[in-house]
Amino acid sequence: MTSLDVRALVAGYDRSTVLDGIDLSVAEGGALGLLGRNGVGKSTLVMTLMGLVVPTSGHVLLGDRDVAGLRPDLIARAGVAIVPQGRRIWAPLTVRETLTLATRGHGRRWTVDAVLDLLPRLRERFGQQAGQLSGGEQQMLAIARALLTDPAVLLLDEPSDGLAPAIVDQIAALLRTLRGEGVTMLLVEQDLHLAFAVCDEIAVMEKGRIVHRVSTPEFRADRATAHRLLGVA
Numbered sequence: 001m002t003s004l005d006v007r008a009l010v011a012g013y014d015r016s017t018v019l020d021g022i023d024l025s026v027a028e029g030g031a032l033g034l035l036g037r038n039g040v041g042k043s044t045l046v047m048t049l050m051g052l053v054v055p056t057s058g059h060v061l062l063g064d065r066d067v068a069g070l071r072p073d074l075i076a077r078a079g080v081a082i083v084p085q086g087r088r089i090w091a092p093l094t095v096r097e098t099l100t101l102a103t104r105g106h107g108r109r110w111t112v113d114a115v116l117d118l119l120p121r122l123r124e125r126f127g128q129q130a131g132q133l134s135g136g137e138q139q140m141l142a143i144a145r146a147l148l149t150d151p152a153v154l155l156l157d158e159p160s161d162g163l164a165p166a167i168v169d170q171i172a173a174l175l176r177t178l179r180g181e182g183v184t185m186l187l188v189e190q191d192l193h194l195a196f197a198v199c200d201e202i203a204v205m206e207k208g209r210i211v212h213r214v215s216t217p218e219f220r221a222d223r224a225t226a227h228r229l230l231g232v233a
């Protein structure tokens with residue numbers, strides 16, 4: 001188990017700074033829901049934490065180790081995994097191939113068998129190409145792929161995107177099970193119901209900064225603030 005502690009993180013793309021000093025922490029084994037309107041920089045944050053966008057300055061502490069600026073493969077080895085927005089599944093590969101490629105070694109918590117026990121649907125689809133799976137199954141595959149790297153910290157970017165409510169409920173149950181395993185989570189979501197079901201705290205991002213952070217019960221009780229920050233009831 002590892003805590004995630006982001007301090008004064010600045011990052012962006014060639015011509016623009018997107019993250020304008022992000023401060024954010026998730027306790028060991030905790031789950032933080034990150035909300036915010038489109039385009040405020042949530043995905044950029046997740047990509048920067050994974051090393052896929054290189055930060056300009058700031059710190060990303062895993063426990064007491066600063067991984068800011070390291071290559072993605074080294075950040076993965078340090079215990080971070082990403083379930084990217086849009087899933088980024090490679091359609092021609094079968095479920096078996098996708099999971100085999102993601103597996104890092106033996107004697108770890110998450111083997112292919114262990115993830116298939118957790119996600120029996122993928123066992124049924126084992127020989128099929130990822131592109132033939134339903135959206136929900138593809139999301140499960142993206143999560144399974146991340147688990148096979150044995151993450152202490154799991155970054156999930158809108159896993160509910162495009163899924164029917166009943167499937168989102170299955171994702172919620174899965175993420176709660178993973179929390180029970182001690183995985184630390186940062187969950188970016190538009191689906192408040194999912195964030196509330198999984199996370200003990202909620203943070204809101206606006207234009208590259210974290211502007212609000214409270215416990216999930218406090219967030220739910222304060223509809224005026226949710227409406228002001230997100231435009232939802």
Ligand SMILES: Nc1ncnc2c1ncn2[C@@H]1O[C@H](COP(=O)(O)OP(=O)(O)O)[C@@H](O)[C@H]1O
Nearest residue numbers: 013014018036037038039040041042043044045
């Ligand atoms: N690869 C990229 N190159 C340049 N600009 C990008 C890239 N990805 C995102 N952006 C810009 O960064 C800003 C934040 O985008 P993003 O992090 O995707 O926000 P969110 O996930 O909150 O919707 C937006 O203005 C977006 O256009």
Ligand SMILES: [Mg+2]
Nearest residue numbers: 042043044085
């Ligand atoms: Mg995004």
